Amino acid sequence: MLTRMPNQPAPELSAADRILAAIRAVPRGQVAGYGVIARRAGLPGRARLVARLLAEHSGTGLPWHRILRSDGRIAFPPGSEGFLEQTQRLGAEGVDLRNGRVQIPRVEDSLDTEIWRPD
DNA sequence: CTCATGACTAGCT
DNA sequence: TAGCTAGCCATGA
Numbered sequence: 001m002l003t004r005m006p007n008q009p010a011p012e013l014s015a016a017d018r019i020l021a022a023i024r025a026v027p028r029g030q031v032a033g034y035g036v037i038a039r040r041a042g043l044p045g046r047a048r049l050v051a052r053l054l055a056e057h058s059g060t061g062l063p064w065h066r067i068l069r070s071d072g073r074i075a076f077p078p079g080s081e082g083f084l085e086q087t088q089r090l091g092a093e094g095v096d097l098r099n100g101r102v103q104i105p106r107v108e109d110s111l112d113t114e115i116w117r118p119d
Numbered sequence: 120c121t122c123a124t125g126a127c128t129a130g131c132t
Numbered sequence: 133t134a135g136c137t138a139g140c141c142a143t144g145a
Contacts, residue, residue, distance in 0.1 A: 045140065
């Protein structure tokens with residue numbers, strides 16, 4: 001059975017599976033936006049679908065905490081349970097959060113990966 | 120079918 | 133940086 005690098009999403013997979021693969025492809029200590037995940041799954045503009053799948057598959061080992069809004073902020077309301085949980089998980093991975101927001105690296109610096117690298 | 124909702128975005132002030 | 137707006141799309145009432 002061939003294991004495929006999730007960089008090039010397999011067209012034969014369902015949209016949901018491609019999105020889940022893109023989420024799992026975000027390495028520990030790094031974060032990515034909903035829209036970025038959607039694009040990497042071959043579904044530009046479907047950020048809300050990414051959010052739905054995250055909620056649906058929470059608790060299945062999916063690295064949901066590494067997914068943030070396009071402006072670098074946590075999508076949950078500040079102070080909410082999910083917000084605190086995500087803050088804690090990201091902190092455990094060394095992601096620098098300031099007031100519920102990661103320091104967004106300049107896109108020009110990471111054109112290759114499209115994944116935010118908080119260093 | 121229409122309407123409301125939401126872990127969203129991009130653009131403009 | 134913060135608000136506000138319009139656009140977006142899958143779901144469920």
